[in-house]
């Protein structure tokens with residue numbers, strides 16, 4: 099969900115700090131902080147069933163009868179050692195070191211009570227901050243259903259902190275949390291107080307460190323005993339599923355089957371929906387053409403906007419199917435297993451299995467992936483991860499791939515009904531991107547980013563059934579993001595390009611022939627660079643405009659061909675592409691999009707996450723070079 | 737893929753820092769990698785760099801706690817249950833964790 103993550107990047111403008119009390123949500127990873135945050139604020143930050151989902155602070159408002167407060171969702175931490183960048187965000191917020199955000203006046207500490215003891219390890223350091231705290235026991239439904247027991251009152255008594263149960267997933271038990279927040283609001287912002295400084299566990303020496311933690315663990319043990327904690331039974335379903343998913347032989351096979359299913363679904367399930375969208379666009383375009391008088395506005399709308407934006411919107415169903423699968427995999431808990439399955443290969447590459455999760459999320463969009471790499475401990479590993487993340491096929495490439503594949507690859511069954519040629523080609527493109535990522539990381543880790551192999555530690559959450567509501571909201575938000583892009587970037591580029599096709603006006607005052615328009619002339623300037631790849635100037639214009647966002651090339655070509663065929667019966671985008679490209683250059687174009695970093699937002703985020711232009715510049719140049727070479731080779735060989 | 741469950745693992749990746757190179761009196765050569773599935777053992781000590789120990793300590797994985805390898809991943813790395821949590825480790829890490837069997841189970 100790049101949209102939601104992006105909003106964490108550019109925190110929306112807020113009133114100056116200090117006017118409203120701030121409550122921060124702290125807790126170990128995957129303990130349910132964001133679920134609670136979303137329930138309280140009505141926002142929709144990303145929730146998924148694996149540790150390390152939230153990597154940036156998110157601020158939301160809550161109106162209580164006693165006044166407004168601000169709630170801050172934080173990345174999960176197991177302690178305050180800040181080995182990773184996301185842990186540092188949490189620490190900075192707690193210490194009040196974020197500009198424009200006051201140090202929290204109160205804390206809500208979430209603790210997954212199905213794994214009470216390890217999670218309580220965080221209680222002592224959090225209480226030491228000296229900030230009023232409410233301890234919220236999450237996943238109590240799972241504790242009960244797996245025959246675990248806990249006496250909340252006795253736990254509160256022992257720890258000296260208010261304790262309540264809440265299930266933010268179903269919305270039960272939130273009243274106590276709201277009451278606590280109301281008390282905080284009632285008290286108002288605390289007067290200036292010294293920053294709570296997080297006491298560090300002594301570094302370096304082995305024994306004192308162990309002792310400090312041993313003491314902490316002793317306290318936790320005693321608290322658990324005092325509260326008559328009975329650990330829940332291991333989840334039987336999780337055991338059963340894991341015995342297949344993590345099986346030596348079946349595990350990788352399931353992995354492969356899931357991947358094939360996703361790709362086949364993208365091509366087959368989406369077809370009726372795409373036909374529907376396409377028909378709707380054609381009908382509405384025809385209607386506009388018939389009701390508007392024959393003026394330039396009609397041409398702009400029909401040949402420019404409808405042809406351009408419409409040709410991108412057609413791909414919405416395919417993108418939603420991809421996100422439906424990503425949603426199911428993320429919410430169920432499979433992602434954490436995928437990271438375990440991939441860890442050994444990652445180890446050979448020189449990365450840690452942890453880095454696999456950001457790379458997987460790059461299949462949606464590289465930007466949240468680059469942010470998610472904050473959870474990677476070693477700085478060099480993090481660099482290598484974000485350097486290769488844009489090679490993973492993001493959903494913005496999907497319209498480009500789908501269009502070219504549909505135009506150039508005839509559909510034939512390959513593995514019986516299971517896998518067709520088109521889905522297989524798509525699979526191949528995804529694999530090519532992943533291969534480029536892996537090889538690049540391999541080389542980087544042995545040259546620029548040399549370092550010792552880091553360790554890997556992954557908590558495997560129990561499987562949870564994705565709720566229809568959360569899946570629906572994911573698709574809904576994704577539709578919003580997609581349509582917003584179509585309505586802003588793609589629409590903007592389309593309109594500008596259309597105007598460029600209309601000037602300079604001829605002697606008769608009408609539009610010039612396409613080749614002599616401003617766009618045509620500009621396109622011919624770049625033609626020498628792309629001629630070896632087998633492209634004419636139209637594709638060249640598409641490549642340049644797709645720097646704004648990859649799928650823009652589809653809109654651009656839609657507009658260019660739309661203008662060229664203005665008034666005539668358009669043979670359709672696919673047919674026009676077949677006239678301008680042969681198989682070699684079409685495959686070359688696909689390969690170009692596999693490799694090239696055609697996305698300025700990614701470059702901007704890279705600059706921020708690496709604090710400089712060096713890495714983004716290197717990345718852009720490298721990927722472009724690879725793209726050109728790949729496209730050239732395909733054109734020359736095929 | 738060679739089988740990891742040999743004592744060669746810890747020596748191949750020589751631990752740095754926080755190590756006891758000379759065999760001490762309480763030295764056990766039993767590593768987490770030597771333990772068969774579903775057997776419960778007690779953690780004795782870590783023989784790995786501090787920065788790799790800390791994430792374990794934070795999760796309450798400390799000398800004295802009970803570990804139980806419940807599964808191996810397709811590549812043969814252990815998945816261990818500690819205090820009701822399933823932790824996936826690399827065998828290199830598991831090879832640096834010294835454990836002992838409980839007296840009753842050792843017989």
Ligand SMILES: Nc1nc2c(ncn2[C@@H]2O[C@H](COP(=O)(O)OP(=O)(O)OP(=O)(O)O)[C@@H](O)[C@H]2O)c(=O)[nH]1
Pocket residue numbers: 125126127128129130131132133134144145146147148149150151152153172173174175236237238239240264265266267268429562
């Ligand atoms: N059964 C149950 N599941 C819950 C509850 N609260 C949250 N979950 C699920 O737990 C998983 C993790 O929730 P998140 O809110 O993403 O956890 P988080 O603490 O924000 O995690 P990080 O951002 O990784 O630190 C999701 O799959 C939620 O649907 C609960 O009370 N009961």
Ligand SMILES: [Mg+2]
Pocket residue numbers: 131132133144145151152172173174
């Ligand atoms: Mg979260």
